[in-house]
Amino acid sequence: MAPLLEVRNLTVAFDTAGGTVHAVNDVSYGLNEGETLGIVGESGSGKSVHVLAMCGLIPRPPGRIVAGQVLFQGRDLLTLPERDLRDIRGGQIGFVFQDPMTSLNPVLTVERQLVELIRRHTALDARAARARAIELLEIVRIPDAARRIGQYPHQFSGGMRQRVMIAIGVACRPKLLIADEATTALDVTVQAQILDMVKDLKREFGTTVIWITHDMGVVAGIADTIQVMYGGRIMERGPVDAIFADPRSAYSWGLLQSLPTAERRAEGRLHQIPGSPPDLYKPAVGDPFAPRNAFATPRCLTEMPPLRQVEGSVPGHLVAAWYDLPAALKARRETVA
Amino acid sequence: MTRYFAGKLGEALVAIWGVVTIVFFVTRFLGDPVALLLPVGASPEQMQALTAELGLDQPIWRQYLTFLAQALTGNFGQSFQFGRPAIGVVLERMPATIQLALTAIALGVLIGGTAGAIAAMRRGSVAEFVVMTLALLGQATPVFWLGIMLILLFAVDLGWLPTGGYGSPANLVLPALTLAVFVSASIARLFRSSMLDVLKEDYVRTARAKGLMPATVFTWHVARNALIPVVTMIGILTGELLGGSVVTETVFAWPGVGRLIVQAIETKDFPVIQAGVALIAAIYVATNLIVDLLYALLDPRIKGSA
Ligand SMILES: Nc1ncnc2c1ncn2[C@@H]1O[C@H](COP(=O)(O)OP(=O)(O)OP(=O)(O)O)[C@@H](O)[C@H]1O
Ligand code: SF4
Numbered sequence: 001m002a003p004l005l006e007v008r009n010l011t012v013a014f015d016t017a018g019g020t021v022h023a024v025n026d027v028s029y030g031l032n033e034g035e036t037l038g039i040v041g042e043s044g045s046g047k048s049v050h051v052l053a054m055c056g057l058i059p060r061p062p063g064r065i066v067a068g069q070v071l072f073q074g075r076d077l078l079t080l081p082e083r084d085l086r087d088i089r090g091g092q093i094g095f096v097f098q099d100p101m102t103s104l105n106p107v108l109t110v111e112r113q114l115v116e117l118i119r120r121h122t123a124l125d126a127r128a129a130r131a132r133a134i135e136l137l138e139i140v141r142i143p144d145a146a147r148r149i150g151q152y153p154h155q156f157s158g159g160m161r162q163r164v165m166i167a168i169g170v171a172c173r174p175k176l177l178i179a180d181e182a183t184t185a186l187d188v189t190v191q192a193q194i195l196d197m198v199k200d201l202k203r204e205f206g207t208t209v210i211w212i213t214h215d216m217g218v219v220a221g222i223a224d225t226i227q228v229m230y231g232g233r234i235m236e237r238g239p240v241d242a243i244f245a246d247p248r249s250a251y252s253w254g255l256l257q258s259l260p261t262a263e264r265r266a267e268g269r270l271h272q273i274p275g276s277p278p279d280l281y282k283p284a285v286g287d288p289f290a291p292r293n294a295f296a297t298p299r300c301l302t303e304m305p306p307l308r309q310v311e312g313s314v315p316g317h318l319v320a321a322w323y324d325l326p327a328a329l330k331a332r333r334e335t336v337a
Numbered sequence: 338m339t340r341y342f343a344g345k346l347g348e349a350l351v352a353i354w355g356v357v358t359i360v361f362f363v364t365r366f367l368g369d370p371v372a373l374l375l376p377v378g379a380s381p382e383q384m385q386a387l388t389a390e391l392g393l394d395q396p397i398w399r400q401y402l403t404f405l406a407q408a409l410t411g412n413f414g415q416s417f418q419f420g421r422p423a424i425g426v427v428l429e430r431m432p433a434t435i436q437l438a439l440t441a442i443a444l445g446v447l448i449g450g451t452a453g454a455i456a457a458m459r460r461g462s463v464a465e466f467v468v469m470t471l472a473l474l475g476q477a478t479p480v481f482w483l484g485i486m487l488i489l490l491f492a493v494d495l496g497w498l499p500t501g502g503y504g505s506p507a508n509l510v511l512p513a514l515t516l517a518v519f520v521s522a523s524i525a526r527l528f529r530s531s532m533l534d535v536l537k538e539d540y541v542r543t544a545r546a547k548g549l550m551p552a553t554v555f556t557w558h559v560a561r562n563a564l565i566p567v568v569t570m571i572g573i574l575t576g577e578l579l580g581g582s583v584v585t586e587t588v589f590a591w592p593g594v595g596r597l598i599v600q601a602i603e604t605k606d607f608p609v610i611q612a613g614v615a616l617i618a619a620i621y622v623a624t625n626l627i628v629d630l631l632y633a634l635l636d637p638r639i640k641g642s643a
């Protein structure tokens with residue numbers, strides 16, 4: 001079966017006064033229908049830019065798509081006329097953005113912001129669209145939806161606003177839902193409720209989801225596949241269990257190490273990945289993470305490793321690494337011992 | 338909401354009282370009107386009699402209290418010059434001022450709004466450069482100079498329009514245009530910068546991510562938000578112009594309130610000065626109240642917090 005979404009060699013740059021920012025570098029992956037892909041990585045790793053660029057949502061200029069194809073149901077979104085792309089955005093591809101305070105228009109009611117979307121992509125008349133909007137608020141479990149729909153975003157709490165944002169994302173039953181840091185600003189309980197709700201929506205509508213976050217813990221709960229990004233590149237990618245049990249990129253390993261487990265919380269220590277994020281003004285020659293990587297080999301600094309199937313792991317577990325992380329970790333344990 | 342505006346109204350009344358009081362005392366320093374009102378060589382007895390008649394022989398605090406008490410009933414005394422109630426003299430001039438002010442604002446909003454929107458949507462284009470240069474010039478050009486240049490060109494050289502005066506629509510064109518240049522320049526610059534700010538907002542990206550038509554994104558998500566500060570500016574400019582545009586009215590011999598007050602200062606016609614300034618203060622404060630009200634209508638967040 002052809003994947004729903006196929007990203008090929010996507011490369012995005014920003015031309016700024018300080019130079020060219022190489023935000024996304026040669027990213028390729030596929031996403032099957034019904035799959036949930038969790039994308040993780042530190043701030044600035046190109047997570048947002050690559051999904052926004054797919055749908056023509058980065059500001060151009062300064063943004064520039066240097067190369068690549070993004071096939072959605074077989075059509076290349078990057079070369080599609082703006083008119084056709086508009087039909088897809090909000091219709092077949094729904095977005096949920098971080099920070100619903102700034103992502104919702106403060107001077108329009110929630111009703112207006114939902115109805116304008118529904119009427120844009122369906123043939124419903126004003127009354128039917130309103131009824132549908134109320135139904136959507138009920139689906140995302142906003143109590144007293146018929147009354148609250150007439151309110152403005154600032155009259156909702158943070159968690160409720162995020163639900164409104166999700167209602168907007170799923171309003172037209174998109175094939176693909178892209179959620180960018182959709183729960184980052186929320187407290188743990190609300191976050192868990194929202195994740196549950198998204199899982200229900202997936203079950204009900206079979207929606208394919210891209211869930212972007214920098215929290216490995218969130219990804220574990222919702223994703224089928226994890227994709228770890230760094231410096232605008234994919235470092236590792238594979239089924240959730242494989243990545244958690246057997247990370248092969250030093251960077252994924254570092255992210256997993258920094259997850260607060262019960263044991264580490266008790267000891268009051270959290271592993272931080274040392275070093276600072278890569279300088280995206282300089283196109284990386286080798287692996288962008290190599291300068292921060294204690295396991296890096298000389299080759300890592302000069303030559304970017306390709307994303308390859310991990311030998312001895314499940315199919316679809318890919319890593320970009322020249323060295324063998326399990327072997328290196330084993331060696332380190334032995335020297336410490 | 339109601340309490341918010343009750344408070345605003347209280348502030349407004351205090352402001353008007355303050356302005357009127359300051360003007361009362363300042364006018365007393367302008368000098369003695371009696372000498373100007375009587376023919377040259379009038380006797381000291383005549384002067385004393387007139388001083389008493391005008392109430393100017395009273396101690397200043399008493400003059401002030403009388404003035405306040407009468408002002409509360411809308412009575413600012415008889416104009417020294419015209420021998421009629423001063424407030425009537427001022428109100429007669431209002432239609433001319435209102436006509437000029439509203440025409441200038443309407444023109445300015447139309448031209449400035451369009452130009453500002455074009456400049457913001459066509460970032461980095463020649464159109465943006467032209468609009469911004471003209472707007473900068475428009476704001477910097479002194480009104481009297483612009484007025485005179487327009488008269489020289491359209492009235493003297495081309496003979497298309499009258500040099501000044503009042504009565505026909507043709508009289509209105511040049512003074513309205515003169516004021517509209519400043520108004521539209523200010524609006525164009527503010528609308529542009531406010532739109533550029535809004536274009537960076539996340540909710541505009543959301544609107545585009547929803548696949549909305551560009552016209553919908555522009556009207557409901559960009560312009561609707563960018564308009565909020567512009568409305569404030571339009572209100573302030575309207576308040577200023579309704580107070581009479583002294584320079585423009587003088588250059589074009591337009592019989593408005595601004596010119597009347599200047600004449601009243603020259604002739605030391607205290608009651609007309611006071612009536613005029615009180616009226617201008619009231620108009621200014623009233624437009625500000627209306628702006629606050631509009632603001633609350635345009636931005637639901639204000640209602641919520643008030
Ligand atoms: N409009 C822009 N102009 C210039 N550079 C930009 C612009 N937008 C993004 N970038 C740069 O692109 C790079 C990738 O940013 P991106 O937003 O994709 O990161 P991210 O992985 O989503 O991070 P975060 O976790 O903070 O959301 C960053 O270095 C950022 O500075
Ligand atoms: S390629 Fe080299 S530097 Fe990059 S993660 Fe793998 S080992 Fe570390």
Ligand SMILES: [Mg+2]
Pocket residue numbers: 047048049180181
């Ligand atoms: Mg991001």
